[in-house]
Amino acid sequence: MLVFAASDKGGTGRSVTSANLAYHRALAGDDVCYLDFDFGSPTAAAVFDVPDARQAAEDRGLHSYLIGEAAEPARIDVWSDTEHRVLRTRPPGSGRLVLMPGDVSGGEFATTDDNLRRCVDLLLRLNSEFDLIIVDLSAGRSYAVDMVLEATSLREMSGVEARWLVFHRWTRQHVAAAASLVFGKRGIVAGGVARGHDEEALRNVIRFVRAAVPDPESALWSQVSPTQSAWMRECDRDLKQLASTQGIGYSLVLGSVPLEPVLQWREQLITDEDVLDSQIANRETWDALSELAGRLTDDKFWEQP
Amino acid sequence: MRVLALSAPLVLACGEVRTCLLPSFQALDGRAAAQLLRLRADELVRVSERPNLYALSPDVLTGVDCRLPTSNGTKVRAVGTVAARAALTEGRVLQATAYFSAPAGGPDTRRPWGHYLVRPGLVEPFGKLPEQATAEGVLRGGGRGELDLGMISEGLLAQLLRHPLLDHKAPFKSRRTHLRWAARRAPEGEGPSLERFTLAENGLRTVSLRLPENTPAAAAAGLCEDLALHDWLLTTVVHMLDNSRLGAADGPSAVLALRPAVDHLLHLWMPRAHVDHTLGHLWDVLEREPGFTRQWQTLVQRIRDQLAVQAVPLLHKALSTR
Amino acid sequence: MTDSVFRETTAEPRTQSVPLAHLSLELGHLYMEDFEAGPERLREHFAEVRIWVDAARASAARRIGGKRPRISTCFLIDDYFRRFSTPAELVPMVLEEAERAGLVIDYLARESGCAVADKTELAEAVMHRLVESPPPGSYGSRPPVSQTGWLANGQRTPATRTAMAETTGWQPPQETAARNHSVFMDVELWSEKDKQRLWSCPFLAAVWQLARLGLLRHLGEPVLIPRLWNGGDFPYDWDQLPPLLQLNASAAPFSAYRTCTLMANRFLPVEDAVRLILDQIDVDSGALRQVAERSAREGAAVPAAVAQRATYVFYEESAGAFSYGET
Numbered sequence: 030m031l032v033f034a035a036s037d038k039g040g041t042g043r044s045v046t047s048a049n050l051a052y053h054r055a056l057a058g059d060d061v062c063y064l065d066f067d068f069g070s071p072t073a074a075a076v077f078d079v080p081d082a083r084q085a086a087e088d089r090g091l092h093s094y095l096i097g098e099a100a101e102p103a104r105i106d107v108w109s110d111t112e113h114r115v116l117r118t119r120p121p122g123s124g125r126l127v128l129m130p131g132d133v134s135g136g137e138f139a140t141t142d143d144n145l146r147r148c149v150d151l152l153l154r155l156n157s158e159f160d161l162i163i164v165d166l167s168a169g170r171s172y173a174v175d176m177v178l179e180a181t182s183l184r185e186m187s188g189v190e191a192r193w194l195v196f197h198r199w200t201r202q203h204v205a206a207a208a209s210l211v212f213g214k215r216g217i218v219a220g221g222v223a224r225g226h227d228e229e230a231l232r233n234v235i236r237f238v239r240a241a242v243p244d245p246e247s248a249l250w251s252q253v254s255p256t257q258s259a260w261m262r263e264c265d266r267d268l269k270q271l272a273s274t275q276g277i278g279y280s281l282v283l284g285s286v287p288l289e290p291v292l293q294w295r296e297q298l299i300t301d302e303d304v305l306d307s308q309i310a311n312r313e314t315w316d317a318l319s320e321l322a323g324r325l326t327d328d329k330f331w332e333q334p
Numbered sequence: 335m336r337v338l339a340l341s342a343p344l345v346l347a348c349g350e351v352r353t354c355l356l357p358s359f360q361a362l363d364g365r366a367a368a369q370l371l372r373l374r375a376d377e378l379v380r381v382s383e384r385p386n387l388y389a390l391s392p393d394v395l396t397g398v399d400c401r402l403p404t405s406n407g408t409k410v411r412a413v414g415t416v417a418a419r420a421a422l423t424e425g426r427v428l429q430a431t432a433y434f435s436a437p438a439g440g441p442d443t444r445r446p447w448g449h450y451l452v453r454p455g456l457v458e459p460f461g462k463l464p465e466q467a468t469a470e471g472v473l474r475g476g477g478r479g480e481l482d483l484g485m486i487s488e489g490l491l492a493q494l495l496r497h498p499l500l501d502h503k504a505p506f507k508s509r510r511t512h513l514r515w516a517a518r519r520a521p522e523g524e525g526p527s528l529e530r531f532t533l534a535e536n537g538l539r540t541v542s543l544r545l546p547e548n549t550p551a552a553a554a555a556g557l558c559e560d561l562a563l564h565d566w567l568l569t570t571v572v573h574m575l576d577n578s579r580l581g582a583a584d585g586p587s588a589v590l591a592l593r594p595a596v597d598h599l600l601h602l603w604m605p606r607a608h609v610d611h612t613l614g615h616l617w618d619v620l621e622r623e624p625g626f627t628r629q630w631q632t633l634v635q636r637i638r639d640q641l642a643v644q645a646v647p648l649l650h651k652a653l654s655t656r
Numbered sequence: 657m658t659d660s661v662f663r664e665t666t667a668e669p670r671t672q673s674v675p676l677a678h679l680s681l682e683l684g685h686l687y688m689e690d691f692e693a694g695p696e697r698l699r700e701h702f703a704e705v706r707i708w709v710d711a712a713r714a715s716a717a718r719r720i721g722g723k724r725p726r727i728s729t730c731f732l733i734d735d736y737f738r739r740f741s742t743p744a745e746l747v748p749m750v751l752e753e754a755e756r757a758g759l760v761i762d763y764l765a766r767e768s769g770c771a772v773a774d775k776t777e778l779a780e781a782v783m784h785r786l787v788e789s790p791p792p793g794s795y796g797s798r799p800p801v802s803q804t805g806w807l808a809n810g811q812r813t814p815a816t817r818t819a820m821a822e823t824t825g826w827q828p829p830q831e832t833a834a835r836n837h838s839v840f841m842d843v844e845l846w847s848e849k850d851k852q853r854l855w856s857c858p859f860l861a862a863v864w865q866l867a868r869l870g871l872l873r874h875l876g877e878p879v880l881i882p883r884l885w886n887g888g889d890f891p892y893d894w895d896q897l898p899p900l901l902q903l904n905a906s907a908a909p910f911s912a913y914r915t916c917t918l919m920a921n922r923f924l925p926v927e928d929a930v931r932l933i934l935d936q937i938d939v940d941s942g943a944l945r946q947v948a949e950r951s952a953r954e955g956a957a958v959p960a961a962v963a964q965r966a967t968y969v970f971y972e973e974s975a976g977a978f979s980y981g982e983t
Contacts, residue, residue: 373784374781374784374785375777375780375781375784375874376776376778376781376782376784376785376872376873376874376875376879376940377669377875377940378666378669378875378876380666380667380668380669381664381666381667382664382666382667383664383666384662384664392669394784394787395787395938396787396790396796397787397788397789397790397794398790398794398795398796399790399791399792399793399794399832400790400792400793400794400795400796401795411792413790415787415938416796432796444792444832444833446833446935446961447789447832447833447935447936448935448960448961448962448963448964449960449961451787451935451936451937451938451939451961452944452960452961454938454941476795479793479795480795481795481796482795482796482797483796485795485796485797486796489796
């Protein structure tokens with residue numbers, strides 16, 4: 030299955046969250062591939078803590094492959110190449126976790142027929158090899174978004190299941206922007222329909238992920254004053270209302286990830302050790318990521334709302 | 335096959351085979367296989383039904399003019415055509431091979447393209463060919479701008495995978511393997527031999543051969559496709575057994591994980607089925623050490639035992655509810 | 657594996673041979689504008705062609721040591737790009753004008769027969785056989801022709817790619833086989849309209865040359881086989897006319913070791929493009945071998961390169977003749 034990770038703007042935690050989802054699925058035994066289509070600002074190397082990826086990304090990254098300069102994009106086996114102390118020991122029963130880095134110097138580029146064909150070839154090939162392929166797309170309505178919309182509209186790809194995750198922060202501006210990215214005049218749905226996607230089918234494979242959501246009930250906020258607490262609750266309620274009127278209400282939300290300092294500041298994978306031993310990350314975050322990872326392939330969450 | 339007089343005797347043949355599961359829910363029958371491999375509208379796909387279903391596409395050519403990969407850094411420019419072909423075994427395992435032969439030497443200038451076109455699958459060096467360095471270079475893989483057989487075989491494979499016959503709903507996930515091979519000419523009076531078979535990381539295998547002068551490159555390609563096919567079967571079934579976590583996982587889920595092997599792979603083992611009869615015996619070395627068929631039989635036995643063990647409680651249950 | 661007991665016919669390729677003359681002499685192409693110009697135009701054409709026919713016959717005889725060469729003549733009518741008139745009206749006129757000039761047309765072909773003949777997609781099959789001449793630096797990555805629809809004799813001016821890459825000045829194209837300076841040519845092989853592929857005139861003409869050179873096969877069988885005319889009326893619909901009609905029962909075989917084409921000099925660019933295409937076709941190896949062996953046995957060995965087997969006479973058209981037409 031293909032999962033495209035999109036976001037309206039930068040800073041939504043899209044890359045780090047989707048990388049964590051890849052990690053959770055690999056832990057559960059799936060063979061997972063993570064593609065960094067965030068051309069221009071590839072971050073995956075840092076998230077997975079694989080310095081090799083930086084080297085490979087000099088001239089053999091996805092960008093070089095798509096424009097025809099590299100025969101095959103570089104692959105990094107995260108379990109064996111990471112410098113992350115915990116990740117280095119691959120847990121028994123886990124699946125493969127492979128990173129395909131973007132290019133350090135590769136900017137955005139127009140989608141030509143050749144680039145598109147290579148994109149399709151790559152996705153088809155990975156689909157026969159991996160249980161789950163997570164494609165991290167550059168923010169906004171980027172070329173990367175256009176390219177995969179085009180690719181998935183082609184007959185060759187019709188047998189490959191694809192789902193979309195749209196990440197947004199839990200603020201008024203981000204909620205509106207995320208709705209516009211998907212449903213707006215130049216949004217993903219309109220762009221998909223223009224390329225031959227069936228509108229209803231496309232809508233049914235798009236879900237939202239609320240990122241960095243402060244939970245007023247969480248222990249994190251137990252010290253705030255009653256006034257602050259009441260204000261937080263009110264804001265949260267208002268935002269829910271807003272999301273609902275923007276058409277991205279509860280039924281379209283796959284999950285929420287709590288505001289988590291480790292995600293925000295370190296931008297790395299959260300391991301069980303971070304939760305259990307060093308306890309720098311919150312249990313709630315781990316659980317939310319785990320739940321979200323499970324829902325990616327749980328058809329119950331992808332039925333028509 | 336080609337009668338056109340060749341300027342110099344051929345001293346080297348090299349190729350790369352990529353092997354993968356056909357991404358289709360069902361195996362293709364002979365007709366569909368022929369349809370898939372019809373790379374040229376006017377040329378026949380060869381289809382054999384004995385001793386197993388095997389389809390072989392016609393060769394298609396790619397023109398090249400670049401440096402050859404060499405292990406010692408010698409810079410040799412070469413011009414000619416690389417042949418590529420695809421094979422489908424039992425409608426299930428798809429292979430694409432790119433290969434070429436090279437003479438010991440050639441002129442220092444490029445000739446008109448027509449000269450190369452009537453020598454399909456031949457790549458002529460400028461000046462003298464550093465045979466050993468080129469053979470080693472091909473096995474190691476070329477650098478940027480050097481002849482890239484992997485790119486040509488991958489291109490053919492990708493083209494086939496876009497065929498409308500394929501639904502991309504393969505019964506299980508599996509990895510591809512790449513097998514690179516290089517065959518230098520055997521010393522006068524000596525028969526063909528397999529010098530080395532290396533299992534490298536990331537699905538890469540390399541094979542070194544020695545072949546008499548009159549062995550066509552296509553026959554060597556056929557042998558290496560056969561080796562690659564069986565190596566892929568071993569690799570894939572071993573991986574499947576690893577993932578099934580026999581013993582660790584509960585019984586039924588292990589059976590579920592092994593089921594595709596029974597349905598789609600176990601009947602595919604048939605070394606030498608379509609190998610040129612002059613080369614079939616090269617398999618013997620691998621059967622002695624490490625023993626390809628011996629390993630396969632062990633794997634098959636393990637899977638069958640496991641299924642039998644899982645069937646016992648079911649049988650029990652069936653009997654008790656009678 | 658020919659000495660084994662067990663054989664499967666579907667596993668063994670074979671190529672049937674075709675009868676071959678020494679020379680296939682084309683007396684002309686007929687396009688819409690020629691027809692519109694009236695019978696005088698044809699009369700003028702055949703009168704001029706007649707002179708060169710004698711020269712071509714003499715040349716063919718000299719090549720085989722003065723013996724009597726087997727020569728067949730043919731004539732091609734365009735019914736592919738624009739349909740005009742009917743066979744019933746047109747063919748008798750062509751034959752009459754040829755006869756007036758003392759010429760015999762042995763074989764009559766329709767241009768659309770080069771695209772599809774007897775349900776066989778000839779043009780598409782030939783397209784699959786294109787192998788581009790690689791510009792220096794081609795290591796296996798060049799996109800096949802079938803993805804672009806254009807064929808060149810060298811390296812095109814590079815296109816600007818990444819939006820962010822620095823812009824570089826114009827770079828010239830380069831002919832791969834250039835001698836000091838390039839004569840770069842880029843040929844459109846087909847165009848597409850409403851998902852329908854329209855083959856270009858040079859591409860169909862290349863198929864035509866291959867047919868005349870006896871190098872076309874379909875699954876090993878000959879294609880574009882001449883059908884003998886029964887002497888009756890010609891049909892009113894082009895589709896009813898066989899793609900290749902044998903008008904003269906005692907004619908030499910249609911295909912030949914070499915071809916000679918006699919045409920007005922406005923066709924020169926098209927035929928130059930034809931040579932560019934022929935130079936990059938991987939012809940059926942079985943057919944190629946048969947022709948090479950038989951021509952050598954007859955003391956008329958053909959050049960290895962297929963394009964070298966085609967010769968032309970481009971004559972000057974009389975004043976007032978239509979300029980460039982649908983080609």
